[in-house]
Amino acid sequence: MIEFRQTTKSFGDHVVLQPTELSVKSGEVAVIIGPSGSGKSTMLRCVNALEKINGGDLLVNGISVLGSPADVRQIRRQAGMVFQQFNLFPNLTALQNVMFGSIRVKKYSKSEAQEVAETLLGKVGLFERKNHYPSQLSGGQQQRVAIARALAVQPRLMLFDEPTSALDPELRQEVMKVMQTLATEGMTMMVVTHEMHFARQVGSRLIFMEDGRVIHDGEPAALLSSPPSERFHNFLRHVQ
Amino acid sequence: MNFDWSVLISAFPDLMQGLQVTLLIAFSGLAGGIVFGVVAGVALEYGGRISNALAHVYVALIRGTPIVVQVMFIFFALPLIAGIRISSIDAAIITIIINSGAYNAEIIRGALNSVPIGIQEAGLAMGLSFPAVLAHIIAPLAFRRSLPAMGNQLVNVVKDTSIFIVIGVGELTRRGQEVMAENFRSVEIWSEVAAIYFVVISAFALGLRLLERRVRLP
Ligand SMILES: Nc1ncnc2c1ncn2[C@@H]1O[C@H](COP(=O)(O)OP(=O)(O)OP(=O)(O)O)[C@@H](O)[C@H]1O
Numbered sequence: 001m002i003e004f005r006q007t008t009k010s011f012g013d014h015v016v017l018q019p020t021e022l023s024v025k026s027g028e029v030a031v032i033i034g035p036s037g038s039g040k041s042t043m044l045r046c047v048n049a050l051e052k053i054n055g056g057d058l059l060v061n062g063i064s065v066l067g068s069p070a071d072v073r074q075i076r077r078q079a080g081m082v083f084q085q086f087n088l089f090p091n092l093t094a095l096q097n098v099m100f101g102s103i104r105v106k107k108y109s110k111s112e113a114q115e116v117a118e119t120l121l122g123k124v125g126l127f128e129r130k131n132h133y134p135s136q137l138s139g140g141q142q143q144r145v146a147i148a149r150a151l152a153v154q155p156r157l158m159l160f161d162e163p164t165s166a167l168d169p170e171l172r173q174e175v176m177k178v179m180q181t182l183a184t185e186g187m188t189m190m191v192v193t194h195e196m197h198f199a200r201q202v203g204s205r206l207i208f209m210e211d212g213r214v215i216h217d218g219e220p221a222a223l224l225s226s227p228p229s230e231r232f233h234n235f236l237r238h239v240q
Numbered sequence: 241m242n243f244d245w246s247v248l249i250s251a252f253p254d255l256m257q258g259l260q261v262t263l264l265i266a267f268s269g270l271a272g273g274i275v276f277g278v279v280a281g282v283a284l285e286y287g288g289r290i291s292n293a294l295a296h297v298y299v300a301l302i303r304g305t306p307i308v309v310q311v312m313f314i315f316f317a318l319p320l321i322a323g324i325r326i327s328s329i330d331a332a333i334i335t336i337i338i339n340s341g342a343y344n345a346e347i348i349r350g351a352l353n354s355v356p357i358g359i360q361e362a363g364l365a366m367g368l369s370f371p372a373v374l375a376h377i378i379a380p381l382a383f384r385r386s387l388p389a390m391g392n393q394l395v396n397v398v399k400d401t402s403i404f405i406v407i408g409v410g411e412l413t414r415r416g417q418e419v420m421a422e423n424f425r426s427v428e429i430w431s432e433v434a435a436i437y438f439v440v441i442s443a444f445a446l447g448l449r450l451l452e453r454r455v456r457l458p
């Protein structure tokens with residue numbers, strides 16, 4: 001579903017993503033970990049072309065991120081994104097935030113969009129908060145609205161960039177639970193996170209990055225219980 | 241001296257005619273100035289090399305010269321250069337639009353710039369084109385952000401109409417001067433003219449403040 005083919009990304013002369021081969025299959029939950037600055041966000045943002053790759057190719061459902069603007073929009077419709085800082089539209093209520101993609105991208109009527117949005121808000125446990133503005137919601141609630149907003153465009157895969165890093169520890173669980181539900185329903189996911197128990201319980205792949213390279217890529221439980229390298233071992237000690 | 245109240249009443253119809261002209265120029269300036277400001281502001285913030293450079297030159301030229309000189313140029317010099325005749329009221333309207341557009345452009349550029357990148361990316365990441373993101377996500381937020389400064393600028397437009405006395409447009413200030421030239425009651429007339437400006441501008445400022453409150457986010 002996602003294929004990195006010798007994909008590279010640099011900012012100026014700074015190579016942030018070394019030539020990378022990686023493929024994520026339909027239904028997989030790929031958890032990406034690694035030290036700060038190792039290129040995790042960049043890798044994720046290349047998938048939906050928020051960053052333009054410099055070399056190789058990257059295919060999402062067979063469409064290249066190097067394609068036409070219409071191709072890029074097609075990829076973005078198929079790949080929902082959830083950001084560390086939520087990035088909800090502050091001038092819209094929770095309901096309107098979730099309806100936005102249905103109306104503007106899927107071209108649903110207002111009433112259809114509202115029906116979809118209410119179902120999705122129910123799914124993330126926020127139906128009662130539908131008329132609240134983002135500023136009237138806790139961080140965890142905002143992030144759940146953001147997940148519902150991304151789902152409203154009916155993506156085939158979801159990209160999460162540290163979705164719980166901006167949250168107080170006690171609010172992380174509610175977001176993790178929503179993500180876990182999504183994974184159980186078979187959603188293909190790429191998740192950058194430091195939550196190791198999420199990686200272990202929900203992840204089907206664990207990818208360890210360092211200096212723009214994929215260093216390890218394997219079964220989470222196996223990698224976590226017997227770290228194959230000193231660096232990985234040190235990194236795990238650091239985050240746990 | 242004695243303040244003759246009856247002068248206020250007898251001058252009132254003439255001054256109201258002047259006010260009509262003032263409002264015509266002001267509203268043309270508001271509407272046209274917003275259009276110019278949006279176009280130039282978008283060019284400043286998102287334009288390619290050429291449109292960006294053009295917008296910069298426009299803003300710099302207008303902000304770097306007095307409005308009186310601008311209207312003199314448009315009324316007296318432009319007809320000679322371009323070989324067209326232009327009425328004083330048209331010259332006034334053109335000047336106010338071009339002038340306020342340049343000031344609006346800077347305000348609008350700043351407001352567009354204030355919309356967090358992450359919020360724009362949230363729109364792009366759904367598969368919207370950039371123009372759609374600009375129209376449906378950035379514009380509503382930039383509009384709110386620009387209101388206080390735009391409000392000030394729009395009030396200035398109303399005040400600036402009085403300088404068109406220099407090309408003889410029959411707006412409120414000019415009418416005041418004409419009436420005074422007939423009756424020599426400068427205290428009464430200028431008090432009345434000032435009061436009329438004050439009422440109009442205060443009402444306008446109040447309207448803007450109400451609008452600001454209406455669109456304020458929780
Ligand atoms: N827009 C940019 N311009 C220049 N350099 C950038 C840009 N975005 C990221 N970088 C650089 O690319 C490298 C990788 O950044 P990236 O954000 O992908 O790391 P990360 O693994 O997500 O880190 P973190 O855990 O801190 O989020 C860093 O050195 C960063 O400074």
Ligand SMILES: [Mg+2]
Binds near residue numbers: 040042161
């Ligand atoms: Mg990051």
